[in-house]
Amino acid sequence: MKEVKILLAGIGGYGINYWKELTEKNIPEAKIEGVCEVMPDVRTRFPGLNERQIPVYQTLEEFYAEHDADLAVISTPIHLHYQQILTCLGKGSNVLAEKPVCTSAEGAQRIIEAEAASGRFAAVGYQLNYQRDVLALKKDILEGRFGKPILMKALHAMSRGRSYYQRNHWAGRKTVNGCTVNDSPFNNACAHQFQNMTFLLGQVLDQAASLLHTEGELYRANNQVENFDTAAVYAVAEGAVPIYYYTTHNLKTPKLGPIAEYRFEKGTIYYGKDYGQGPVMEYVAEMKDGSCFSYADIAKGERLQKLYDAIQCARGGDDPIVEYPAGRHSTMAHPVCTVSCAVPHLQAVEALAKLPVYPVRDEYLNHVQEAGDEFCRITNLEEVFTLCYQNQIMPSQAEAGWK
Numbered sequence: 459m460k461e462v463k464i465l466l467a468g469i470g471g472y473g474i475n476y477w478k479e480l481t482e483k484n485i486p487e488a489k490i491e492g493v494c495e496v497m498p499d500v501r502t503r504f505p506g507l508n509e510r511q512i513p514v515y516q517t518l519e520e521f522y523a524e525h526d527a528d529l530a531v532i533s534t535p536i537h538l539h540y541q542q543i544l545t546c547l548g549k550g551s552n553v554l555a556e557k558p559v560c561t562s563a564e565g566a567q568r569i570i571e572a573e574a575a576s577g578r579f580a581a582v583g584y585q586l587n588y589q590r591d592v593l594a595l596k597k598d599i600l601e602g603r604f605g606k607p608i609l610m611k612a613l614h615a616m617s618r619g620r621s622y623y624q625r626n627h628w629a630g631r632k633t634v635n636g637c638t639v640n641d642s643p644f645n646n647a648c649a650h651q652f653q654n655m656t657f658l659l660g661q662v663l664d665q666a667a668s669l670l671h672t673e674g675e676l677y678r679a680n681n682q683v684e685n686f687d688t689a690a691v692y693a694v695a696e697g698a699v700p701i702y703y704y705t706t707h708n709l710k711t712p713k714l715g716p717i718a719e720y721r722f723e724k725g726t727i728y729y730g731k732d733y734g735q736g737p738v739m740e741y742v743a744e745m746k747d748g749s750c751f752s753y754a755d756i757a758k759g760e761r762l763q764k765l766y767d768a769i770q771c772a773r774g775g776d777d778p779i780v781e782y783p784a785g786r787h788s789t790m791a792h793p794v795c796t797v798s799c800a801v802p803h804l805q806a807v808e809a810l811a812k813l814p815v816y817p818v819r820d821e822y823l824n825h826v827q828e829a830g831d832e833f834c835r836i837t838n839l840e841e842v843f844t845l846c847y848q849n850q851i852m853p854s855q856a857e858a859g860w861k
Contacts, residue, residue: 460773463491465527465551467518467542469504470497471626472556473533479762481506488769492521494534518545527551529772531765535628536646537637540565547576554768556583557653558645559797561638563804570797579792581768586654587795588763591753595727595741596658604743605723607659610695611702612651612729613847614716615643618707619831623682630683632811642685645807648705651716652691655703656802657795658720659695664792666799667695672809675852677860679708679818680834686815688836690843690852693806702850704843708818708836714843767793816861836860 469477480490492513493500500514501507507514515521518530522545530546532539532555540560546553547569559582560566573580586592598604628634631641644652659667671694676686688706695701706714717730717737725745730737740754760766771793824835836842842858845851853860 460487460528462488462528462769462772463526464488464769465492465494465518465521465525465530465546466490467494467530467532467546468534469493469495470500471533471535473531475762476531476533476765477504477506479765481510485766485769487773491525491527494518494521518542518549522549529554529768531768532556535626535634535639536641537561537628537634537639540569543569543580544572547572547578547580550576550578552578552768552772553580554583554764554793555580557649557800558804558807559800560804561640562808563801566797566801566804573797579771580797581764581771581793582795582797582800583764584650584653584657584795584799585762585764586650587657587799588767588793589758590763591741591756591758592654592658593663593794594756595753596660596663599658599722600661600663604725604727607697607699608721608723609700609702609850610655610659610718610720611847611850612655612716612718613704613714613843614648614651615704615706615709615714615843616647617709617712617833617835618643618647618687619828619833620682621831622707623680630680630685630687632685640685640807640811642689642807642810643687643705643707644689644691644703644810647707649803651705651718652701652703652806653800653803655701655718655720656695657799659697659699660799664794664796664799666802667697667699669701669802669805669809670694670696670698672806674810674813675854676810676813676815677818677836677853678815679706679823679836686810688818688839689810690846691806691810692852695802700850702847704847706836706839706843708834708839710824710835710837710840714840717847764793764795818860822858822860 530551623629628639631639656666674691677688691703693701720727727743742752744750826833845856
């Protein structure tokens with residue numbers, strides 16, 4: 459079994475998840491070759507670096523001057539991804555980069571070209587794409603089990619307060635030092651459900667459906683935020699399939715959803731539907747012939763399945779990456795979430811960046827001190843978003859009164 463040498467670029471933010479997975483679980487085929495991290499106290503915060511004698515570097519160039527890596531895992535700030543991915547590919551490393559892969563669809567295309575030239579893969583960390591139940595659902599869609607898609611919609615929101623926006627210098631920002639960031643719940647914390655809808659509509663397993671049109675209503679409730687923190691998005695995917703998505707960081711409750719509804723000719727797939735005993739957090743298909751079945755019996759895989767798939771592919775990908783019931787499987791030389799899978803979401807982010815952001819009127823805001831943090835909440839948000847989701851409309855059409 460080939461040992462995969464791994465470079466971790468960024469372990470102070472989301473990258474701590476990769477650090478813990480690699481240091482707390484027994485993954486015999488993986489070795490942390492080095493860490494790139496600019497935190498001055500990184501060795502104090504991560505004593506395992508000294509215990510394991512793992513070298514730490516400030517830059518990728520310093521690391522590659524002394525080492526090589528089979529896999530580079532990039533969890534650095536959004537605006538650094540593009541150049542770091544190109545550097546790692548150029549040094550002969552495969553790449554698993556956290557989402558968003560970069561800040562523009564044009565940049566993503568250049569990464570795809572660099573990937574092809576390097577003979578290595580670049581994968582993106584939209585974790586839903588790697589879940590085995592999601593992949594089984596997509597395989598069924600591709601095989602025509604549900605017929606043609608008619609409509610896709612989802613709602614997913616998380617409450618985030620002052621500490622979230624003060625955790626770094628780019629949270630909630632449109633730009634940082636002249637570099638595009640476009641950080642928002644749609645592009646970052648709650649990006650997955652929208653991207654997953656484009657993924658499920660992709661015509662092959664490792665592709666997402668392109669978008670023909672994107673519009674929406676964008677709002678800012680928290681005055682710490684430069685960009686928007688609440689969004690209702692309407693897009694049209696190839697095949698003229700409408701997509702609706704609702705997300706925010708200004709909830710009264712810790713979270714809302716995720717809930718989703720995917721309508722097809724032969725039936726509808728639900729996630730988070732309440733059948734009378736609380737939301738069922740599994741994909742359930744209700745067919746027009748009266749039959750109903752669930753994907754709950756399919757093991758989703760590891761919490762960081764994206765990491766395990768990337769390691770396996772970096773080893774050579776001899777075994778099936780995607781497994782299905784009844785012996786069905788697909789073998790590929792790269793993880794399933796390619797850079798191409800990220801492009802439609804990037805296109806939507808760029809389209810939204812051209813739209814106005816409306817400040818929410820003061821009478822709909824409630825500022826709350828809670829658990830040592832400060833939150834800005836839109837008082838009628840849950841009711842408005844629920845109505846919007848049920849009827850595929852925008853907040854202004856639901857008479858939200860926010861602007």
